[in-house]
Amino acid sequence: MTDRPRLASAEELRRRRPPNRKRVESIKRSVELDIALNELRERRGITQEQVATRLETSRPNVSRIEREDDVRMTTLQRYVIALGGELELVVRFPDGERLTILGAPPQSPGQD
Numbered sequence: 001m002t003d004r005p006r007l008a009s010a011e012e013l014r015r016r017r018p019p020n021r022k023r024v025e026s027i028k029r030s031v032e033l034d035i036a037l038n039e040l041r042e043r044r045g046i047t048q049e050q051v052a053t054r055l056e057t058s059r060p061n062v063s064r065i066e067r068e069d070d071v072r073m074t075t076l077q078r079y080v081i082a083l084g085g086e087l088e089l090v091v092r093f094p095d096g097e098r099l100t101i102l103g104a105p106p107q108s109p110g111q112d
Contacts, residue, residue, distance in 0.1 A: 037066040037079065044083050054082035073102070 041051060048062045055062065055078060065071060065079060073089075080087040088103030 040080075041066070041083060044085075046083055051079065051082045055079070077102070 041048070048059045048066075052059045052062045062079075065075060068075075071079075077087045086103055089101050091099045091101055093099075
């Protein structure tokens with residue numbers, strides 16, 4: 001009978017090999033975006049199939065977009081439009097300045 005090396009437990013592996021922080025952060029962002037897009041769609045009462053029809057793509061492709069960790073801005077914009085919304089991107093600076101760089105800033109009543 002040969003002596004087999006003992007398998008390491010998950011705890012032992014974690015001690016030997018610390019997690020790759022960059023990869024962990026990427027996974028976290030991916031999960032956050034996945035949840036955000038899923039929740040956004042579900043709150044609007046829209047199915048993946050309906051989004052797919054509006055985007056002229058397949059339901060699996062919509063699922064992929066929702067799981068993507070780095071969605072292109074144009075894809076995100078098309079996705080939001082398919083939900084019936086408008087994407088707005090606002091940059092905020094520490095001094096309080098805010099600049100809208102995508103989409104129209106909200107107008108006050110009486111402005112045209």
